[in-house]
Amino acid sequence: MTAPGPVLFVDDEEPLRIAAQQTLELAEMGCLCFDRAASVLPKITTDFPGVLVTDIRMPGMDGTALLRAALQIDPEFPVILVTGHGDLDLAVSMMRDGAYDFIEKPYAPERLVDAVRRALEMRRLTLENRRLRSQVAPLIGTMDSLRGFSPEMETVRSQIRTVANSDADVLIVGDTGTGKGLAAQALHAASKRADRPFVSINCAALPADLIESELFGHEPGAFAGATRARAGKFEHARWGTVFLDEIDSLPLALQAKLLHAVETRSISRLGSHDRIDLDVRFVAASKSDLEETAARGQFRGDLLYRLNVVTIRMPSLAARRQDIPMLFLTFVGQTADRYGHPAPQVPGVVLDAIAARDWPGNARELRNAAERYVLGLPERGEQASPVAGTLADRVAEHERALIAASLAANAGRLKDTYEALGISRKALYEKMQRYGLDRESFTESDS
Numbered sequence: 001m002t003a004p005g006p007v008l009f010v011d012d013e014e015p016l017r018i019a020a021q022q023t024l025e026l027a028e029m030g031c032l033c034f035d036r037a038a039s040v041l042p043k044i045t046t047d048f049p050g051v052l053v054t055d056i057r058m059p060g061m062d063g064t065a066l067l068r069a070a071l072q073i074d075p076e077f078p079v080i081l082v083t084g085h086g087d088l089d090l091a092v093s094m095m096r097d098g099a100y101d102f103i104e105k106p107y108a109p110e111r112l113v114d115a116v117r118r119a120l121e122m123r124r125l126t127l128e129n130r131r132l133r134s135q136v137a138p139l140i141g142t143m144d145s146l147r148g149f150s151p152e153m154e155t156v157r158s159q160i161r162t163v164a165n166s167d168a169d170v171l172i173v174g175d176t177g178t179g180k181g182l183a184a185q186a187l188h189a190a191s192k193r194a195d196r197p198f199v200s201i202n203c204a205a206l207p208a209d210l211i212e213s214e215l216f217g218h219e220p221g222a223f224a225g226a227t228r229a230r231a232g233k234f235e236h237a238r239w240g241t242v243f244l245d246e247i248d249s250l251p252l253a254l255q256a257k258l259l260h261a262v263e264t265r266s267i268s269r270l271g272s273h274d275r276i277d278l279d280v281r282f283v284a285a286s287k288s289d290l291e292e293t294a295a296r297g298q299f300r301g302d303l304l305y306r307l308n309v310v311t312i313r314m315p316s317l318a319a320r321r322q323d324i325p326m327l328f329l330t331f332v333g334q335t336a337d338r339y340g341h342p343a344p345q346v347p348g349v350v351l352d353a354i355a356a357r358d359w360p361g362n363a364r365e366l367r368n369a370a371e372r373y374v375l376g377l378p379e380r381g382e383q384a385s386p387v388a389g390t391l392a393d394r395v396a397e398h399e400r401a402l403i404a405a406s407l408a409a410n411a412g413r414l415k416d417t418y419e420a421l422g423i424s425r426k427a428l429y430e431k432m433q434r435y436g437l438d439r440e441s442f443t444e445s446d447s
Helices: 014-026 037-043 063-073 085-096 109-136 151-163 180-189 211-216 252-264 290-295 301-307 317-339 348-356 362-375 391-409 414-421 425-435
Strands: 007-010 031-034 051-055 079-083 101-104 170-173 198-202 241-245 281-286 310-313
Touching: 007 014, 007 037, 014 031, 014 109, 031 037, 037 051, 037 063, 051 063, 051 109, 063 079, 063 085, 079 085, 079 109, 085 101, 101 109, 109 348, 151 180, 151 310, 151 317, 170 180, 170 301, 180 198, 180 241, 180 281, 211 252, 252 301, 290 301, 317 348, 317 362, 317 391, 348 391, 391 414, 391 425, 414 425
Parallel strands: 007 031, 007 051, 051 079, 079 101, 170 281, 170 310, 198 241, 241 281
Antiparallel strands: none
């Protein structure tokens, strides 16, 4: 296991440096010691993975000046101050100026280890947050709407790239909010039809008495009120792509006409026998399993087999939890841009909690949560149910939430989890037992 850190420890007293180094190394944390503040500054960078522990009273540059210099390099860099009894007021003041924590001399070794461990975890989350933001930025173009670094989303993007330039009809299957419409748009944008129309039709939203006319068009006198000829949506989509969302909502009688259009690539307007040739690609989407629907007689099997030349399955957020933090950051940035607000910082602990949550509404629900976050609105009754209990209770609940989030993000893999948390295997086992966490609840088969 890679040791977390390193910890930069600054004190002009050699015995204290030696003791601190031994304490931290026994706790499996790397430590670099310095006797002067100026010597440590070159080590501090915006991507340095460790933290700084510094005495306040030192010759030359003191700890408060070092704190300010470190925060100028990185305003989120964790700095722990070591203070004598007479410096308590100063230390509290420095906390307001950005110090992460302070330790009063003389301190127990456990106090140093605990403060450093918490600071390292915060640093890990901060750097992870930044990494996610930097990864979001280059994701621009055809696949921009299909963000995610999970194997599941890479499979979706690979399928789209593979079939985009063919004329094969495609069936996209997935739960509500998984991005079926975005996948259809990406498929069109990556195809040779990209500069032609993309006509999206929500089959569930079409009025029952007008659905045939909407799709196929009509001639004057075809029905009461039809005073002039009108082209249907299929005609508008010629040389482009027709996207049939919620295709399982189409009445069976209309499915027969759709089957004919798909097979012959031609239609006739209502009230006419003239054939209109269609050069279109059909992409259909359904949230239900159409094979089961067809077996129940509620969907035509021949239409299903004509449409699903290629089937793309959109994964739920539960099946790709590792993508949730990046998606949330993306939605936060998009919402802030839309409202003309500066994008708020999202602490790592918030991202971990978001990754641990169930999102039955998938990306659509996550986007709504991001919008509430940007607007500063409480999530899931936070105002009505403030955190209660002693400080120890709150810290324990926070630790449990972090461990659960990491287990979820790593699909229950213990080695990945304890390395991500920066703790030993034994410590993870003990904490899981203490908090009643079962790795089987987080495995991929249960996602």
